[in-house]
Amino acid sequence: MDNPPAQPLDSGQVMKNNLLVTALLVAVCGLAAMVLGLALMFELRFRQVRQLQTVLAAGQNNRGVIGQVINEANEYSKTHPSIDPLLFKYGAKAVQASGAAQTKPGGR
């Protein structure tokens, strides 16, 4: 009954002006911004790589098709030698395709 009235506790001096907490907060916010930026960069580069890999896959497919055409053209040239100059011009005659994807026109 004779207790003195409760005095409000001034916590400002304890919490607000704490240099360590402020520094840690600033550091954490800075790192969070850096993580966000890096995540965005990673996503952008990943999308670009995926897009370009689609183009590469189409190119591989084209190479395979041309390799098969070269094989058939070589077979055709056994009965129709008139195609030989064309095959020699593009370096397709001398190449005996063991795998279709490894042959391509254009002399070396």
Place this chain on the structure above:
Amino acid sequence: MSEQLAGVRGVLSVLLVAVFCLALGAALTLYRQVSLMGGQLAEVRRLVEDYQNNTFPKISAFAYSLNQYAKTNPDFMPILVKYKLTINEAPATATGSAPAGPAAKK
């Protein structure tokens, strides 16, 4: 009460240090991944440029020559049709805007 407040401040500091360490680890990991992805992107770009500037023009020219040959030797045409390699347009030479690839049907 002031002791409790000091305790809360201590807990807050520890938590902030922990979050800082986590964020630092995440940032370092992401930085490494971004660097690796950058190298991969450069390599893929190089391959695509090589294909578009060197390989594809040769493929187009070869396919066009085969089509020209097939006009005078019609028995070769079924091979071109089989691989969908029939092309009526000459490939672009200098501008770099290559026509559709060997799979183009005309």
